[in-house]
Amino acid sequence: MSQYSGKNRVLVAVDCIIFGFDGTEMKILLIKRGFEPEKGRWSLMGGIIHPNETLDHAASRVLKQLTGLENVYMEQLHTFGEVERDPVERTLSVVYFSLIDINKFKKQINQEYHSEWFPLKKLPSLIFDHRDMVELAKQKLRYKAAFHPIVFEMLPEKFTLPQLQNLYEGIFDTLMDKRNFSRKVLSTGLLIKQKDKERLSSKRGAFYYKLDKRKYQTKFNAFLNFIPNPTNLG
Amino acid sequence: MSQYSGKNRVLVAVDCIIFGFDGTEMKILLIKRGFEPEKGRWSLMGGIIHPNETLDHAASRVLKQLTGLENVYMEQLHTFGEVERDPVERTLSVVYFSLIDINKFKKQINQEYHSEWFPLKKLPSLIFDHRDMVELAKQKLRYKAAFHPIVFEMLPEKFTLPQLQNLYEGIFDTLMDKRNFSRKVLSTGLLIKQKDKERLSSKRGAFYYKLDKRKYQTKFNAFLNFIPNPTNLG
DNA sequence: ACAAAAGTGTTGTTCGTACACCCATGG
DNA sequence: CCATGGGTGTACGAACAACACTTTTGT
Numbered sequence: 262m263s264q265y266s267g268k269n270r271v272l273v274a275v276d277c278i279i280f281g282f283d284g285t286e287m288k289i290l291l292i293k294r295g296f297e298p299e300k301g302r303w304s305l306m307g308g309i310i311h312p313n314e315t316l317d318h319a320a321s322r323v324l325k326q327l328t329g330l331e332n333v334y335m336e337q338l339h340t341f342g343e344v345e346r347d348p349v350e351r352t353l354s355v356v357y358f359s360l361i362d363i364n365k366f367k368k369q370i371n372q373e374y375h376s377e378w379f380p381l382k383k384l385p386s387l388i389f390d391h392r393d394m395v396e397l398a399k400q401k402l403r404y405k406a407a408f409h410p411i412v413f414e415m416l417p418e419k420f421t422l423p424q425l426q427n428l429y430e431g432i433f434d435t436l437m438d439k440r441n442f443s444r445k446v447l448s449t450g451l452l453i454k455q456k457d458k459e460r461l462s463s464k465r466g467a468f469y470y471k472l473d474k475r476k477y478q479t480k481f482n483a484f485l486n487f488i489p490n491p492t493n494l495g
Numbered sequence: 496m497s498q499y500s501g502k503n504r505v506l507v508a509v510d511c512i513i514f515g516f517d518g519t520e521m522k523i524l525l526i527k528r529g530f531e532p533e534k535g536r537w538s539l540m541g542g543i544i545h546p547n548e549t550l551d552h553a554a555s556r557v558l559k560q561l562t563g564l565e566n567v568y569m570e571q572l573h574t575f576g577e578v579e580r581d582p583v584e585r586t587l588s589v590v591y592f593s594l595i596d597i598n599k600f601k602k603q604i605n606q607e608y609h610s611e612w613f614p615l616k617k618l619p620s621l622i623f624d625h626r627d628m629v630e631l632a633k634q635k636l637r638y639k640a641a642f643h644p645i646v647f648e649m650l651p652e653k654f655t656l657p658q659l660q661n662l663y664e665g666i667f668d669t670l671m672d673k674r675n676f677s678r679k680v681l682s683t684g685l686l687i688k689q690k691d692k693e694r695l696s697s698k699r700g701a702f703y704y705k706l707d708k709r710k711y712q713t714k715f716n717a718f719l720n721f722i723p724n725p726t727n728l729g
Numbered sequence: 730a731c732a733a734a735a736g737t738g739t740t741g742t743t744c745g746t747a748c749a750c751c752c753a754t755g756g
Numbered sequence: 757c758c759a760t761g762g763g764t765g766t767a768c769g770a771a772c773a774a775c776a777c778t779t780t781t782g783t
Contacts, residue, residue: 265584269546270504273587312503312585316576340574340589342550350499351546353507353587355574423762440764441746463761464754486744657735674737675773697734699780720771736779743772752763 272352275319276307276391278338278398279328281363282415284424284462286380287431288363289395291387292327293375298348299388305395306374307354320357327374328366334414335359336405338398346390354390358398360414381431406432408484410451413472421459421467422446429487449485451476506586509553510541510625512572512632513562515597516649518658518696520614521665522597523629525621526561527609532582533622539629540608541588554591561608562600568648569593570639572632580624588624592632594648615665640666642718644685647706655693655701656680663721683719685710 279290294304306327310319316337325331338356346352363378379385384395405411412428426442446452453473458466513524528538540561544553550571559565572590580586602610613619618629639645646662660676680686687707692700 265506265543265586268506268543270506271544271546272499272502272504273507309499309502310505310576312505313578315578316574316587319576337573339571340550342544342553342589344547344549352499353550355576355587421762438747439762440748443763444765445745458762460754464756465752465760465762466754467762655735672774673735674775677736678738679772694781697780698782699733699735701735730783732781732783734780737777739775741772741774743770745768745770747768748766750764752761754760754762756757756759 272347272350273310274307274352274354275310275316275323276305276354276356276394277320277324277327277335278305278356278358278395279324280358280360280398280402280415281366281378282412282428282431283363283378285427286382287428288378288380289384290327290366290376290378291385293377294388295374302388303379303385304388305356305391306376310355316355320355320359324357324359327376328361330361330365333359333361334411338394338401341390341394343390354394356394356398358401360411362415362417364417402432407487409481410449410477410485410487411481413451413477416472419455419457419459419469419471421469423462423467424459425470445486449480451480506581506584507544508541508586508588509544509550509557510539510588510590510628511554511558511561511569512539512590512592512629513558514592514594514632514636514649515600515612516646516662516665517597517612519661520616521662522612522614523618524561524600524610524612525619527611528622529608536622537611537613537619538622539590539625540610544589550589554589554593558591558593561610562595564595564599567593567595568645572628572635575624575628577624588628590628590632592635594645596649596651598651636666641721643715644683644711644719644721645715647685647711650706653689653691653693653703653705655703657696657701658693659704679720683714685714 281288281290290306291303292306294300294302306323308319308323310316314322320335321331324333324335335357338358341354341356344351346354381399387395412432415428416425422443425446426437426439430436451473452470455469455471458468460466515522515524525537526540528534528536540557542553542557544550548556554569555565558567558569569591572592575588575590578585580588597612615633621629646666649662650659656677659680660671660673664670685707686704689703689705692702694700
């Protein structure tokens with residue numbers, strides 16, 4: 262069996278879970294599936310891998326195809342391999358999740374896919390095992406966000422502390438005390454206070470902050486303490 | 496393109512990283528590859544997936560084939576998809592890692608593979624990208640062990656606190672204070688002190704402990720604090 | 730009797746949590 | 757002038773880190 266002859270080859274797809282944050286709540290980007298089976302139902306964006314591209318490359322390609330975005334945060338999540346998960350033919354799915362700045366996404370980029378943002382808490386029914394994929398991604402995001410300052414990948418260059426808090430609250434599906442929250446995030450030294458304020462969502466206005474990108478690079482792999490309440494992390 | 500025609504299919508393998516603990520240090524189980532290419536070099540145990548089995552099933556099958564063990568702790572780690580990772584033909588590898596009680600492994604089960612335990616710190620050169628796989632598995636094990644009582648999967652029914660401490664020290668490649676360590680692990684309530692002692696590795700002898708399996712089930716997904724020193728976890 | 734590893738307690742510090750009031754502004 | 761959301765400080769308790777001596781026993 263030295264040349265792998267007589268072995269079975271299978272279709273391999275990548276599917277992308279795309280998280281975004283609109284300033285108030287967490288959302289994910291879905292598409293209306295344009296072909297059979299399950300045509301017209303909601304689905305993650307995906308595609309079959311090409312013969313000469315890596316998995317990471319395929320995932321980036323698929324993401325760009327839908328969003329027009331490149332160089333966004335992306336991470337392999339899990340490979341789904343149930344035999345009957347796709348009724349047409351056995352297909353493995355290597356699932357990636359990505360975090361994007363929702364403002365950079367312009368729907369016009371690719372009307373072909375009929376994409377739409379859905380609040381994490383109000384997802385429609387999804388095809389195949391895509392619901393499992395999303396659940397796993399939510400869980401992974403919680404783990405990651407609990408220790409690493411990863412959430413900034415979903416924020417625009419300037420953001421406010423209340424926005425940041427909303428984001429964490431959305432991820433962990435919990436409420437936090439704003440005094441403790443601000444002390445904690447400011448103590449990381451990752452934030453730089455700006456002179457101007459965001460004045461749309463409140464009368465008084467909230468100061469903008471920017472990420473200190475130098476420190477962000479340095480501290481990304483360090484362990485920080487963003488856990489709001491350990492018992493919620495299951 | 497409704498029936499996925501004209502798409503490219505690829506070989507998919509599973510590879511298993513098998514961790515064990517001999518009472519003193521962490522080890523992994525490797526085999527001497529028995530076929531070309533790279534025949535005779537050290538490798539992870541692996542195999543091509545069958546048409547009608549899930550990935551998890553393939554991993555369990557491969558593990559059993561080598562060790563004779565079933566129902567051991569096993570978790571999907573990552574899928575490796577570099578185009579040229581296997582020189583013969585493009586092959587994806589879905590990598591699993593498992594934790595086994597090294598005492599339950601009997602080499603005689605399958606001489607065919609020429610398997611051997613290597614200390615984590617003295618690994619031989621490995622084929623393909625297997626070194627990357629092992630590095631990633633070490634990192635994942637650290638993450639997991641930092642918060643979940645997963646390490647007991649590698650211990651026999653009865654074990655001593657010094658053994659347990661050696662195990663943590665091996666995983667995190669660090670030294671811990673035995674007073675703080677014992678207080679911490681005992682405070683989880685997961686351990687039951689036995690009346691007898693292990694007398695081989697010291698003159699005075701160390702009390703055996705058993706895992707409280709009921710509490711272990713319950714607390715497995717809770718967040719515990721096994722982090723020895725956060726800065727070592729990167 | 731001594732070498733070698735097991736076992737145990739206290740203290741200071743850090744971190745997390747709980748909690749309440751004033752501020753700035755637009756309407 | 758008042759309703760809304762932004763911003764700040766303090767006090768208590770829990771968890772962690774640092775640290776040293778006594779016990780057992782085989783040789």
